[in-house]
Amino acid sequence: MSKKRPSSNSGKTSNTPGKTANAPSKTGHAPGKITNAQKLRQAQRKAQLRTWIITGVSVAAVVGGVIAWNATTRVDGVTSFSYAGSVHQQGTVQYAETPPVGGPHHPAWFNCGVYRQPITKEQAVHSMEHGAVWITYRPDLPQAQVKILERLVDGYTYTLLSPYPGLDTPVVISAWNRQLRVQDVNDPRLGQFLAKFEQGSQAPERGAPCIGGASS
Known part of the structure; x- marks a missing residue:
């Protein structure tokens, strides 16, 4: 029986240990070179x-x-008060200021947000104790001006905006123990007050929730 000869490898390549054939670069640049x-x-x-x-x-x-x-920075025209916090009281509270800026208040706070109807003042005071700013306006304020106030509070999380009967100026902005009365919704002090006193150090319980409370 004849033995088969190993076939010859006419296309043989070098298998020398430790050496590999470098394929030519498709881009035509030498390997390792950074192109432009x-x-x-x-x-x-x-x-x-x-x-x-x-x-x-x-x-x-x-x-x-x-x-x-x-x-x-001082905001011109702001009146300061000195009410203590943490005094809870059920029922109606008689406040010296309109709207109130502090003092005894309902055990439940009012959820921060924009309201088209008057809200419970005793609960709004509780929200201010938590660091909220409450902007109130006359119920007969033109809707175009109400929209300006709504844009003012947009982006703030600790604010209340609502109509309030019996105001002696078109708009009153209040925080705990701080209050500013203005004649014009475009008064720049409204924005200054909001930036300064929302979650300001004047609030006895700043950082406490302004959600999860009352909403009507």
């Missing part, structure tokens, strides 16, 4: 990173500036 396109992408990534860093620093500076403004 890669350099451009790296430069773009670095520029984007610098932009992010600059933006982050700018935002931090703005936030820091607002905090500093809130802590040090």
